[in-house]
Amino acid sequence: MKKTLGNKTRRGVQYQRSGQKGLFRRFFSAFVSFAGVSFILAFSLSFLLLVSIALIHGYRLATSSEYLALSEIEIEGGSHLGYQELLDLMEIGPGINMLQLNMPDLHRRLTENPWIEDARLKREFPDQLQVVVREKQAYFWVQNDHDLYYADKSGEIIDRLTPGRFISLPVLHIHGNPEPEAVIRLVDTLESRNFPFSIQEVAWIELSEPDRVEIYVQGPDLSLFLCCTELNSHLKKLNSVWRDLHQRKEINKVNRITVAGDNIWVAFNHLTKP
Numbered sequence: 586m587k588k589t590l591g592n593k594t595r596r597g598v599q600y601q602r603s604g605q606k607g608l609f610r611r612f613f614s615a616f617v618s619f620a621g622v623s624f625i626l627a628f629s630l631s632f633l634l635l636v637s638i639a640l641i642h643g644y645r646l647a648t649s650s651e652y653l654a655l656s657e658i659e660i661e662g663g664s665h666l667g668y669q670e671l672l673d674l675m676e677i678g679p680g681i682n683m684l685q686l687n688m689p690d691l692h693r694r695l696t697e698n699p700w701i702e703d704a705r706l707k708r709e710f711p712d713q714l715q716v717v718v719r720e721k722q723a724y725f726w727v728q729n730d731h732d733l734y735y736a737d738k739s740g741e742i743i744d745r746l747t748p749g750r751f752i753s754l755p756v757l758h759i760h761g762n763p764e765p766e767a768v769i770r771l772v773d774t775l776e777s778r779n780f781p782f783s784i785q786e787v788a789w790i791e792l793s794e795p796d797r798v799e800i801y802v803q804g805p806d807l808s809l810f811l812c813c814t815e816l817n818s819h820l821k822k823l824n825s826v827w828r829d830l831h832q833r834k835e836i837n838k839v840n841r842i843t844v845a846g847d848n849i850w851v852a853f854n855h856l857t858k859p
Contacts, residue, residue, distance in 0.1 A: 653683045653711050662718040665700050665750070671718065674698055683708055699744040724772055725757035725790070740768045740792075756789040767796045767813040779820050781827040805836060810843040819844040826851060 656679050660671050672678060675691050688706050695704040695718060705717045721743050723735035733746040740757055757768070771792075775784040788803040796813040811819045822844055830836040830851070841852035 655679055655681045655683055655686070655714055656712040658714045658716065660716045660718065662720060665720050665723075665752075666698070666718075671695070671716065675716075677714075683710060683712065683714075686714065723752060723754060724784075726754050727757050727759075738769055738772050739765050755784065755787040758789065758791040760791070760793040763792050763796050763813075767792060767798070770813055770816060771798060774816050774820065779817075779824075781824055805839070807839060808841045810841070810845075812845070815846075822849045 655677070658672065658677070658679070660668055663671055666674075674694050676694065677686070677691070686708060688708070691706055692704055695701050695716075700720050702719045702721050704719070707715045709715060721737050723743055724738050725736040725740065726733050726746065727736045727740065727742060728734075729742065735743040735746060735752070735754070736757060737743055740759060759768075771790070772784070774780065775787070782802055782804075786802050786804050788801045790801075791799040792813070798811050798813050800809040800811070801807070802809070809823070811823070823842065826842065826849055827836070830839060835853075838853050839851055840854050841850075843850045843852075
């Protein structure tokens with residue numbers, strides 16, 4: 586009985602020592618694993634810190650390098666706005682570092698100008714900037730609030746007329762709410778040279794509902810009345826009558842031509858030169 590108890594006691598001691606060793610091994614293994622992970626993290630953070638410092642230092646060197654200083658600015662597409670005006674809009678000039686050019690900001694500054702439809706900018710390292718602008722084209726003068734404005738092909742206002750920037754254009758008068766496409770169709774027809782005169786000879790155009798248009802040609806002191814929705818057929822009749830009046834040398838005696846449907850009327854001056 587005592588022998589049996591003695592064996593159990595020794596076995597208990599052995600189990601206890603074995604448990605202590607196992608606990609120590611697990612603790613040591615966990616400590617080694619934690620130390621390894623900590624070392625890897627510390628090494629990674631140190632490496633990232635060194636890389637960040639190197640990048641910052643490299644960026645500072647690059648942004649202060651004369652090798653990347655802007656020396657040439659190419660601008661294409663400017664006609665209404667001059668080269669220096671476009672530079673002033675962007676607020677840049679030779680000498681600025683290429684890496685410090687804020688391209689979205691430069692694009693915004695350009696397109697905020699009422700004359701610029703769109704702009705494309707491209708850096709050509711090490712020292713060139715290419716700018717291509719697409720300007721709006723003025724076709725008319727329009728009056729608004731007692732001031733004259735430039736207007737585009739559809740009659741939309743571009744910018745106010747200023748003495749220092751003068752372009753002679755026909756005056757456009759719009760009454761009521763005619764279709765916006767009516768003006769565009771009229772301009773396209775004038776530019777296609779289907780009219781017996783050019784758009785440069787037109788003094789003013791008056792557009793009213795329902796798409797009726799009056800065109801005043803200053804040279805022969807002539808008013809034309811047409812319908813924008815039937816321009817093609819009306820122009821055939823107009824050109825035929827125009828040629829006939831020229832052949833009879835009576836074009837300078839006419840002050841009004843009206844085309845409506847299939848009919849055309851010609852009005853002559855009451856007082857004509859012999």
